[in-house]
Amino acid sequence: MVAVVVGGGVIGLLSALNLAKHCDVVLLDSTAVGTEASWAGGGIVSPLYPWRYSDAVTALAQWSQDFYPGLGAQLLETTGIDPEVHSTGLYWLDLDDExxxxxxxxAAQKNLRSVDITDVQAQVPALGMGYQRAIHMPGVANVRNPRLVKALRAALLQLPNVSIKEHSPVSGFIRDGQRVVGVQTVSGAIMADQVVLAAGAWSAELLRPLGIELPVEPVKGQMILYKCADDFLPSMVLAKGRYAIPRRDGHILIGSTLEYEGFDKTPTDVALQSLKASAEELLPALADAQVVGHWAGLRPSSPEGIPFIGPLPGFDGLWLNCGHYRNGLVLAPASCQLLADLIQGRTPIIDPAPYAPEGRL
Structure with missing residues (x-):
């Protein structure tokens, strides 16, 4: 069996890695693998506000959170690239819905509790003053997503039954009656028994010629990056919708904006100033630090943030794994395992019904 995966972000890469255990895989990306939303995100291995999401998102997140440490260790061992699954915990400050x-x-038996703000200041000395309340969840990790996608690409390149074709945009699907039997690319047709659409914010554009209106649209997010001492920030912190994420080498990510600007990925000075103001309010010492990076990416938004995972009705052989909105990195391991289970006819890791495209389009 041959499977074609359209899209080389973390969802496409992990889909390909799972499918390659049982079939030949061709992975296609319109640019370079892992350079869109998967590269641009913060990499928190949790929804920002897990209590605000449906059980469907929570089920994927919980499975993935348990899976990530082993995935990081396995990728380091097989590729020599460390995705840095970094367990720091997360403090939420002055929440309206605490x-x-x-x-x-x-209710969910999660280790999330209220903590005294003086304890937070003792644990995170760089934290700004003026915060009144905090809740804390220990053990929440972040993954260094640019290294994760590099490691996944390297792992796939080691497999003899996987072919990665970058700068190969898909222009359409090849059909034989009701069945999708391949894709058309700039360099010709690629035939397949199964086609997986994992093109993130671009997924709806690719489906439109089939007469399918997929409710997935791009939402721009901008981030900035600082470089500090390795021990500057021992934990992730979040306040007023903005977060700070520490990497092991002292890089600090600040994010992010939510902008409905279509497919425009241009970083703006307005966002830069807003993010800097948030950074300096959270961590005042950053006022004296230089911004070493500023970029934008496009999240694939979907209704309630619930991804589409499963077969597309009326188009046999075409599968969706897209629409993860703000949680692509945290939901990826579970989403891609669920997809592989469905394609290969195994008992799925979780109930697939909430993610099925049927009835949601």
Whole structure:
């Protein structure tokens, strides 16, 4: 069997890695693998506000959170590239819905609790003053997503039954009656038994010629990056919708904006100034630090942030794995395992019904 995966972000890469255990795989990307949303995100291995999401998102997140440490270790061993799954914990400051968060944690038996703000300041000395309340979840990790996609690409290149074709945009699907039997690219047709669409924010554009209106659209997010001492920030912190994420080498990510600007990925000075203001409010010492990076990416938004995972009705052989919105990195391991289970006819890791395209289009 041959599977074609359209899209080389973390969803496409992990889909290909899972499918390659049982079939030949061709991975296609319109640019270079892993250079869009998967590269641009922050890499928190948790939804920003897990209590605000449906059970469908939570189920994928929980499975993936348990899976990530082993995935990081396996990729380091097989490729020599460390995705740096970094367990720091996360503090939420001055939440409007703190009571709802704590009630969710109690019901879901999550280790999320209220902590005294003086304890937070002792644990995170760089934190700004003026915050009144905090809740904390220990063990929340972040992954260094640019290294994750590099490691996944390297792992795929080691496999003799996988072919990666970069700068190969797909212009259409090849059909035989009701069945999709391949894709058309700039360099010709590629035939397949199964086609997986994992093109993130561009997925709806690719489906439109089939008469399918997929409710996935791009939402721009901008981030900035600082370089500090390795021990400057021991934990992730989040306040007023903005977060700071520490990497092991002292890089600090600040994000992010939410902008409905279509497919425009241009970083703007307005966003830069807004992110710098948030950074300096959270961590005042950053006022004396230089911004060493500023970029934008496009999230694939979807209704309620629930991804589309499963077969596309009326188009046998065409599968979706897209629409992960702000949670592509945290949901990727579970989403891609679920997709592989469905394609290969195994018992799925979780109930696939909430993600099925049927009835949601």
């Amino acid at each position: 009571a709802e968060a704590l009630a969710w944690a109690c």
